[in-house]
Amino acid sequence: MKRPSFVGEAVVPAATYVATPALDRGEPPLPDAFTWRGEALCVATVRRSWRSTTMDRGDAYLARHWFELDLTDGRSAVVYFDRKAKRGAARWWLYTLDLGEQRLEL
Secondary structure (H helix, E strand, C coil), X not given: CCCCEEEEEECEECCCEECCHHHHHCCCCEECEXXXXXXXXXXXXXXXXXXXXXXECCEEEEEEEEEEEEECCCCEEEEEEECCCCXXXXXXXXXXXXXXXXXXXX
């Protein structure tokens, strides 16, 4: 089993989307591809999705929508949509990526 590497970098979403049941629940549409460091990361399937919250003055707020993905090149990735991003800031982030035998260059 390949172990994913932490990335923690913004990605650029494609303008087309994957049809997911999450849209009916008011979640953000999942792009069918992302660009990271000039490389296209194309979504083959969504393994699972979940949400995380933050607490502020005793109230829970939805902070991120997470997606665990299988990519068309056989790798896997976890991306998230940051609901609390400031205007003009990146909203989609690559959290982890299965790099195979490659090493992540910082």
